Amino acid sequence: MHQGWWLLRKRLLPLLFLISFFAVLLLNSFAPAVAQLPAQTRQEIRGVWLSGNDFGVFRNRSQVQAAMSQLRQLNFNTVYPVVWNDGYTHYPSAIAQKIGIPFFFKGTDGQDVIADIITQARRQGLLAIPWFEFGFMVPLTSELASQHPDWLTQKQDGTQTSISAAGEVAWLNPFHPEVQKFIRELVMEVIAQYDADGVQFDDHMSLPVDFGYDKYTISLYTQETGNPPPPNPQAQAWIKWRADKITTFMVDLYQTVKARKPNAIFSVSPNYYDFAYKLQLQDWLNWVRLGIVDELVMQVYRNDLESFIGQITRPEILETQQIIPTGIGIMAGLRNRPVSIAQIQSQVRAAQQRGLGIGFFYYESLWDIAPEPAEQRQSAFAALFPNSALRDISENTPRQPTFNTISLPLYPKPSLGQRVRGYFLEVAIANGQPKRILLDTGTAGLRVPQEFLGNAPIRRTGQNIKEVLSDGTVLEGELVYTNVRFGLIPVAEPVPVQIVTSRQCTAQKPNCSAKSGVPFSGIIGVNYFEKTLPYNPLRKLPGNLSNGFIAIGNGGSNKNGSLILGLTADNQAGFKMASWTQQSEINGVPGKRWDSRLSKVCLTIAGSSAKNACNGRMITDTATINGLTEFKSAATAGKLKPGVLRSANALKVAINGIFDYSLTPGTRDGFNRWNLSISPQVELPIFVNPGIAFFDKYDVLFDPVNGRQGFRSRR
Known part of the structure; x- marks a missing residue:
């Protein structure tokens, strides 16, 4: 979002539309069943981005105060000040300085500009949501790229850069744990340092589809799938794997933010969905459905009103606005390409008629650099927003996913071990790396080795428990409580897990699986005949996903089976039912026991x-x-x-x-x-x-x- 953006987008627009058109023909749209939620009264977004182009204004305290006062008088309610841009933070960051990134964005009086903007915005009743504009994007010549070349990803031919709205840029590898740690720490630093009302990520919290052919990603993909990445970067499975990895990081980032400040707004400002997913690996519609987006402002920078309306009436926008506050990003102008107030008025009214909020790019182009006088522009904005519409983050509580049902793959092989046949579900425990764990419909409870755990908090009980499997294997280890994620779906609250530290055979069955010496690949028992703790962790899935499941085998092939979470009238069709017998309840086990x-x-x-x-x-x-x-x-x-x-x-x-x-x-x-x-x-x-x-x-x-x-x- 720099000065040359509009000219570049204009030149590339025909090509981008052509690429998107063929991508739509080649790939199926992502469309799982989602809950139909009743329409609700939602806080209207009336926001403006405070970009790097605006810092000439916002380095001055008096100008910040005047700008926030003016926005409040015109009934704006949200500002998005940029805090991460061009490989630098716009605030004094200990995280950035620790890895050698200098800081030189002080105000004219030496003040912290971001602190000043947030303070002045709050005095006027405006939300201030810091904006991480560059996401995973970084100049190749930046200190970050130079000092951490292993953090960068590349195209298949070894090229490390692409042409973007910001010029030629490199891309941090979103799959690399050190990159994820760096971005997570920056985000949490802003939340903690400024008690920010939220954080926003735009279309650069993504990766161009041609990237991902670096050594780290190739190794990770090969390890998880058994095959190297396909040479075609737009191969559907390769797109999905990379998009899902970015989604997994966003789920983790959302949970980390909410753990620190539950009512913080987790905002996303992407491109339209087909383009975002298929060309940028940004599966933002899935993010919305997973419940990790609190507001969405989709960028629709168009001159033509008909094209603009076509974008804001897309199915994904109609779905999203039934769930969360939804707005449309409108181009207010650039220094080298001003936009008339008439165009702005027609687009704002088109959005308002459809119940959508507004985000303007960017502040100076509202009226300071415009084809009409500032007074005329301000008068027009006052007419667009005649009434006050203040926002309150106290009502922004964590949401549940809106899926009625979702299908997860059942793999024929585990992460560890040499089992001949079985169905293995990918599970991440305590924010650890996903592992394929044996799905067991005959027992209840999640039982894994210590090395499967990540770095998320674990509540220990000190209780050592024992489980005897049907083949005579005895599993022993401590019962703990921690978070668990199935595919991309996290449980609603921590669940009991047995951390297995000992395996042995019973005297009656001395040739059990423990004798073989094969590493323990973990067991996830999903039966409802619990005898004690731990219980079936599917009981703690959010919403409708906890009400049952369907196991579908692979017909004896090497293909994946499916675990369908969440029973609906549609997916129960064709089943013949047999009844279970209800058992007495067990203290600590939610729901009925059968x-x-x-x-x-x-x-x-x-x-x-x-x-x-x-x-x-x-x-x-x-x-x-x-x-x-x-x-x-x-x-x-x-x-x-x-x-x-x-x-x-x-x-x-x-x-x-x-x-x-x-x-x-x-x-x-x-x-x-x-x-x-x-x-x-x-x-x-x-x-x-x-x-x-x-x-x-x-x-x-x-x-x-x-x-x-x-x-x-x-x-």
Whole structure:
């Protein structure tokens, strides 16, 4: 947003529109199901950016005071002073100076200009939201780029710069932890140093789609996906991976800001969505839906009114304004390209007619550098905003995501270990790096090794707990409480987690998984048959996402399955339901507790005495590789001996009218192996666990609200 911006944008506009047009044709739009929220009365945005071009004015205390007074008289309510621009902070920053970035933006009296602007704005009842204009963008010649070349990313050909509105610039790598730490510390420094009303990030909190081919990012992508980045920078999966990484950082940044000041406004000012996502990897609509944006001001710098209206009536704007205060960024003029007041008036009125607020770029062009006299311009602005509309951040409380439902991938391989088959969910614990953890629909509770934890606060209980798995593995470790994120969705509050520090086998099953020496990849138990703490962490997902889930297998392929969070009328279609039995509640476990072992299960095994006996119990379990039948009595097994069934022992498991599952036993782990055991000490006469292969044939639904389980045939 510098003086040459408009001329550059004018020259590039036809090319940008052409690129965007073909990008829209090539890529599917991101459109998950979202909650339909009722329209609410929202605080109207009437803001103006105080850019680097304005600092000639704002270095003078008396001019700051006059400017804030004038804005208040004209019924503006928000100013966005720039604090991060051209690789420098516009305020005295200990963080920046620590890494060798000099500071020279003092006022004419040696004062802190940002402190002065914020103080004078507040005296006039205006919100002051510091603006991190450059985001991840930085001049290649800056001290930051020179001293930290490993922080920069690059294009596939090794090029480190791109042409932007600010000229030729380099890009900090948004995936690098040191870059993320630096930006996070700058943001928190501003929040703490000035008790700022919020922070704002614009279209540069992003990365041009051609970037991301630096060594660090290539290694990270290869580690997580098993393949190097594709040579086509616009490959859909490559775009999504990078955009999701930026989103993950923004989720973390939002939570960090809110932990310090819960009512701070987390503001975003991007380009229109198709351009932002597909060409800048900025998935801001997802940010809105995730509940991490408190206000949005979309930049719509157009001369033509018809084009302007087309942008402000886009579906993403209509959706966003139902959720948060939403405004439109309007070009008030540049030094080398002034904008007439007539154009400004027509655009403001078009936005106001649609219930949208306004943000003007930038202060001096409101009336100081304009084609009309200042008095005429100020009179026109007074007519546009005839009534006062002050804003109050006390009502700006943290929001919940607006998703009704969302689908997360279930990966066929973990982050660690060599398990043959399984479904693994990506989980980040205590702000740690996402890890693929075994999804277990047969147990409850999140259990991970110490090294999976990040640096977020952990509440320790000092309570050592023990969990015995079905294969005889004993997990021991402390119960703690901390935040957890599934994909991009954080839990609403800290959940109990077992930090596993010891694994061993029971005497009865000495060949358990602990004996193999394979590193523990973690288990996330999502059953609702909790016996004690920890409980199923999905119970603490926000909003509708906590009301149940659907596990969809991958059909025995190497492709991903899906975990659909949040049950809706649409995604429950086609399921046949079986009821669970309600259990007594456990102190400390939210919601209802259910015995998810299904009753009246019919079992037939060729060569056994089990001939369509419908008195069995069954559990569907993604963590069990092979199917299992457990008999209390040897008589029920007939001539069969404990061990692996043979192909002659064809079996069928069914619940009348719900599902009918048949299998010919074989020798392939996870596909057709079936074990039989006889255990007189067990609780149930006949118990069946069909194992993970069951999920190749059926989608399985878990409904903890109504206490039922659903089955939908996939074949």
